[in-house]
Amino acid sequence: MSELASPPTSNKGPRPQDLDVAAVARQGRRLAQAQQPPWLHAEVARRMAERLPLIKLQPARVLDASPALGASGELLRRAYPQAEMLWHEADAALAERALQDRTPGWWRKLRGASAGQVTSWPVQPRVDMLWSNMALHANADLPDLLGAWQASVAVGGFVMFSCLGPDSFIELRRLYQRAGWDRPAPEWWDMHDVGDLVLKAGFADPVMDQERLRLTWATPENLLADLRALGGNLAPSRFAGLRGRGWRRQLLEELETLRAADGRLALTVELVFGHAFKAAPRLAVASETHVSVDDLRASLRQGREGHARG
Helix, strand or coil: CCCCECCCCCCCCCCCCCCCHHHHHHHHHHHHCCCCCCHHHHHHHHHHHCCHHHCCCCCCEEEECCHHHHCCHHHHHHHCCCCEEEECCCCHHHHHHHHHCCCCCHHHHCCCCCCCECCCCCCCCCEEEEEEECCHHHCCCHHHHHHHHHHHEEEEEEEEEEEECCCCCHHHHHHHHHHCCCCCCCCCCCHHHHHHHHHHCCCEEEEEEEEEEEEEECCHHHHHHHHHHHCCCCCCCCCCECCCHHHHHHHHHHHHHHECCCCCEEEEEEEEEEEEECCCCCCCCCCCCCCCHHHHHHHHHHHHHHHHHC
16 A cells, blocks of 8 residues: 655564554554545454354453444444443544544443543453454554453453455555565465464464455556555555655556456455454463372372272
């Protein structure tokens, strides 16, 4: 995706999934000013909600971990009308958006200054369900966030989430590579890697799956406008500076190469879905056990005596 950006300032780690933290904050402020959440997020929220009947638990406390852009409030309210609804946004601009949002949603119906807001991790008392729609791919420290989630979910509760996968906009990535440009987007976490991180965070039995959407546009200008509505380029290795009209003209020409047989420009979006439960903690088992010879003899003697009585 092709947001104009200043040079990256942080988080140039060795992992290709790393994000520019300053760009994440800048993107959040911009999207918070939009009239409605990104168009794709509402569709993904609907697809997530279709999976809820597979989980029999009826949560008493539900936490939406990305309400401002997640477009999920009304879906959660309909799915769990008796549940206490909470929400959390780490970014101040997005938190303000969630409080003042005029779109349909459960938070609009609540009263009070915080309106169900949770301001810090971990959530106490713990929640039975934690929901996050299309937010993980924009988090700069996914292992840390998953650890905060695990500490916030009650034993027997579950998390459900969605995010972009690494094959999203793969056609655009190839286009940038041919043109000798830097990445148009981060190399988002693979589905299997996300599942491994969920396990390492302390959740049990993660179930991961993916879907692919083929999005089409009539013109390059429409394509760029929709991508900008989804967000911006958070890759640390993106263009280190502003680009001019000549570059944009070249980009529009290159985008014409994405036309499919039906004459429309096409891009692929990979959606990653997952859910996992929080199991009861297991008792720690020592790697070594020390038993004296006298104790071992006594144990064997008791075993022989019990066998003889039987």
